Amino acid sequence: MIEIRNVSHRINGTPILHDVTCDIPRSGITALIGPNGAGKSTLLNLVARLLPLEQGAIVVDGEDVSRTPSRDLALRLAIVAQQVGIASRLRVQDLVGFGRWPHHRGRPGPQDAAAVAEAISDFGLEDLRHRFLDELSGGQQQRAFVAMGFAQGTDWLLLDEPLNNLDMFHARALMARVHAQTRPSLDRPRSVVMVVHEINYAAGWADHIVALKDGQVSASGSPKDILTPATLSALFGMEIRVEQVEGRPLIMHHL
Amino acid sequence: MPDRRLVLLACLLVLACALFLVWGLKGRVGFILELRSIKLAALLCVGAAVGISTVVFQTVTGNRILTPAIMGFDALFLLMQTGLVFLLGGFGYLSLAGPAKFLLETVVMMAAAMALFSLLLGRGKHDMHRMILVGVIFGVFFRSLTGFLQRVIDPSEYSVVQGAMFASFGSVDPAQLFFAGAVTLAALAVLARLAGTLDVVALGRSTAIGLGLAYDRLVIALLAVTAALVSVSTALVGPITFLGLLVAALAHALMRSHRHAVLLPASAMIAATVLVAGQWLFERVLHLQSTLAVIIEFFGGTFFLFLVLKGRIR
Ligand SMILES: Nc1ncnc2c1ncn2[C@@H]1O[C@H](COP(=O)(O)OP(=O)(O)OP(=O)(O)O)[C@@H](O)[C@H]1O
Ligand SMILES: [Mg+2]
Numbered sequence: 001m002i003e004i005r006n007v008s009h010r011i012n013g014t015p016i017l018h019d020v021t022c023d024i025p026r027s028g029i030t031a032l033i034g035p036n037g038a039g040k041s042t043l044l045n046l047v048a049r050l051l052p053l054e055q056g057a058i059v060v061d062g063e064d065v066s067r068t069p070s071r072d073l074a075l076r077l078a079i080v081a082q083q084v085g086i087a088s089r090l091r092v093q094d095l096v097g098f099g100r101w102p103h104h105r106g107r108p109g110p111q112d113a114a115a116v117a118e119a120i121s122d123f124g125l126e127d128l129r130h131r132f133l134d135e136l137s138g139g140q141q142q143r144a145f146v147a148m149g150f151a152q153g154t155d156w157l158l159l160d161e162p163l164n165n166l167d168m169f170h171a172r173a174l175m176a177r178v179h180a181q182t183r184p185s186l187d188r189p190r191s192v193v194m195v196v197h198e199i200n201y202a203a204g205w206a207d208h209i210v211a212l213k214d215g216q217v218s219a220s221g222s223p224k225d226i227l228t229p230a231t232l233s234a235l236f237g238m239e240i241r242v243e244q245v246e247g248r249p250l251i252m253h254h255l
Numbered sequence: 256m257p258d259r260r261l262v263l264l265a266c267l268l269v270l271a272c273a274l275f276l277v278w279g280l281k282g283r284v285g286f287i288l289e290l291r292s293i294k295l296a297a298l299l300c301v302g303a304a305v306g307i308s309t310v311v312f313q314t315v316t317g318n319r320i321l322t323p324a325i326m327g328f329d330a331l332f333l334l335m336q337t338g339l340v341f342l343l344g345g346f347g348y349l350s351l352a353g354p355a356k357f358l359l360e361t362v363v364m365m366a367a368a369m370a371l372f373s374l375l376l377g378r379g380k381h382d383m384h385r386m387i388l389v390g391v392i393f394g395v396f397f398r399s400l401t402g403f404l405q406r407v408i409d410p411s412e413y414s415v416v417q418g419a420m421f422a423s424f425g426s427v428d429p430a431q432l433f434f435a436g437a438v439t440l441a442a443l444a445v446l447a448r449l450a451g452t453l454d455v456v457a458l459g460r461s462t463a464i465g466l467g468l469a470y471d472r473l474v475i476a477l478l479a480v481t482a483a484l485v486s487v488s489t490a491l492v493g494p495i496t497f498l499g500l501l502v503a504a505l506a507h508a509l510m511r512s513h514r515h516a517v518l519l520p521a522s523a524m525i526a527a528t529v530l531v532a533g534q535w536l537f538e539r540v541l542h543l544q545s546t547l548a549v550i551i552e553f554f555g556g557t558f559f560l561f562l563v564l565k566g567r568i569r
Contacts, residue, residue, distance in 0.1 A: 073467065075467070086459060098455065159429065
C-alpha cells in the first residue's frame with residue numbers, strides 16, 4: 001500500500017498540493033484523474049522521490065520514501081515520468097536494458113537479459129530494438145519508455161500518462177498487459193498507478209480511482225462510484241453524460 | 256565493434272608519440288629524449304584531462320555544445336593570472352615557484368567551481384540551465400574584471416600577463432607536471448569506476464533517480480572531478496577553449512555509443528593524439544613555434560560549426 005499523509009507542496013512559493021491524504025491499495029490498477037494542472041504529476045513525482053518531499057509523509061509498503069535509500073527504492077518502485085528527454089544516442093534495446101540497472105549495477109546477467117527480452121516483446125518493440133530512440137515516432141518512444149519501466153521488475157509501477165501518443169491498438173495492448181500483471185490471484189501481482197486522461201480506459205480497466213482537483217483529492221473509490229455524471233461534471237467543470245455498456249460506465253465526454 | 260576503433264585510436268596515439276620522440280633525433284640523444292619525454296608526458300596529461308573532462312561535463316549537463324570553458328573556467332584562470340601580476344608585480348609573479356603556483360591555481364579553480372555548483376544545487380534547485388547561465392555571467396564578469404586590471408597595471412608588466420593568456424605547449428615545468436600527472440591519474444581512477452554510472456547519469460535526472468542513483472550528490476562529485484581536470488590542463492598549458500569541444504564531438508561521432516567505458520578512453524586518446532601529432536607537425540616538421548594552439552582553436556571552431564550545420568550533434 002502507498003500511504004500519502006498530509007502532503008503539501010509548493011513550487012517557487014506557489015502552493016501546488018494542499019494537504020493531500022489518500023491510500024493507494026496494493027495490487028490492481030489505480031487511475032489518477034483530474035484536469036490539467038491539478039497536481040497529478042507532482043504527486044506522482046513526490047511518491048517516486050523525483051521531487052523532495054517538503055511537508056507530510058509518503059510510505060510505500062511500510063518504507064518511508066524520504067528516508068529509504070534511493071537504490072533500495074529503485075528495487076520496489078519504478079516510474080515512467082511524463083516528459084523524458086534523452087540526450088545521449090541510445091538504441092531501444094539499451095534504453096530498456098537500463099531498467100535492469102538497479103538489479104545489476106553495470107554487470108547484467110542472464111535474468112536481466114530475459115527481463116529485457118520479455119519487456120521488448122510485450123510492447124511490440126522487436127522490430128525497433130536496434131533503432132536509435134531519436135529516430136522513432138512519439139508513440140514508439142513512449143512504448144520504449146514504458147517497456148523500460150516494466151523491465152525494472154518492481155512491485156510498484158508509476159506511469160504518468162502512458163497512453164500519450166499511443167494508437168488504439170497499442171493503448172489497449174498496454175492496458176491489457178498492465179491489467180494481466182496486476183491481478184491479485186498472481187504469485188507476485190504488481191501494483192500500477194497511472195495518470196489517465198482518456199477516462200474510458202480508467203472506466204474499462206482500473207480497480208481504483210483517485211480524482212485530483214486544484215491540488216486536493218476531490219474523490220476516490222471504485223470506478224462505479226467515481227465515474228458518475230455528478231462527480232465528473234464537478235471535477236472537470238463541464239456537462240458529462242455517462243452510459244452503461246456491458247455493465248461498465250461509458251463516459252460520453254467527447255460529444 | 257567499438258573495441259576495434261579504440262585499438263585504432265591507441266595505434267594512432269602510439270605512432271604520434273613515436274614520431275614526437277624520435278623525429279630528427281641527433282646530437283646528445285639521451286638529453287634530448289629526456290626533454291622530449293617531459294613534453295610528451297605533459298601533452299598526454301593535458302589531452303586526457305581536456306578530453307575526459309569535456310565528455311563528463313557534457314554528460315552531466317545533458318548537452319553537447321557546452322564545455323567547462325563556457326562555465327567561465329578559462330576566464331577565471333586569466334583573472335587569476337592578472338590578479339597575481341597586479342598584486343605581486345611582474346617580477347614577483349615570475350619568481351613564484353612552479354608547484355606552489357600550480358597547487359594554488361588548482362585549488363582556487365576547484366573551490367570556485369564547487370562554490371558555483373553548490374550555490375545552485377544545494378538549495379534544491381535542480382536547474383542546469385540556470386547554472387549554465389550563471390556560469391556564462393560569471394565568465395563575462397571575470398573577463399571584464401581581467402580587462403580592468405590589465406588597464407590598471409604597468410604596460411611592461413602587462414606583457415607578462417600576455418604570456419599566460421594564450422595557450423603554449425612550449426615549456427613545461429617538471430615539478431608542475433608531476434602534480435598535474437598525479438591529479439589526472441587520481442581523476443581517471445575515480446571516473447574509470449564510474450563509467451557505468453555515467454551512462455545512467457546521461458539519461459537525465461528523473462530517469463537516473465528512478466533507477467536508484469543518488470543523483471544530486473553524484474553530480475557534485477562529478478563536477479568536482481571535472482574542475483580538477485580542467486585546472487590541470489589550464490595550469491599546464493593555458494586556456495584552450497575548442498579542443499574539448501572538438502574532441503568530445505569526435506569521440507561521440509566515432510564511437511556512436513552511449514557507453515562511457517568507450518567514450519572516455521576514446522576522448523582521452525583523440526585529444527592526446529591531436530596534441531602530440533600537432534605539436535610534432537608544427538614544431539618539428541614546419542618549424543613554427545606556438546601556432547598549435549591557434550590552429551586547434553581555428554579547426555576546432557570550424558569543425559564544430561560543420562558538425563552543427565550537418566546536424567551530427569545530438
Ligand atoms: N516547475 C514548475 N514551476 C512552476 N509551476 C509548476 C512547475 N511544475 C508544475 N507547476 C504547476 O503545478 C501545477 C501542477 O502541475 P502538474 O504537472 O502536477 O499537473 P498535472 O495534473 O500533471 O497536469 P497535466 O494533466 O497537464 O499533466 C500546475 O498548475 C503547474 O502549472
Ligand atoms: Mg502531468
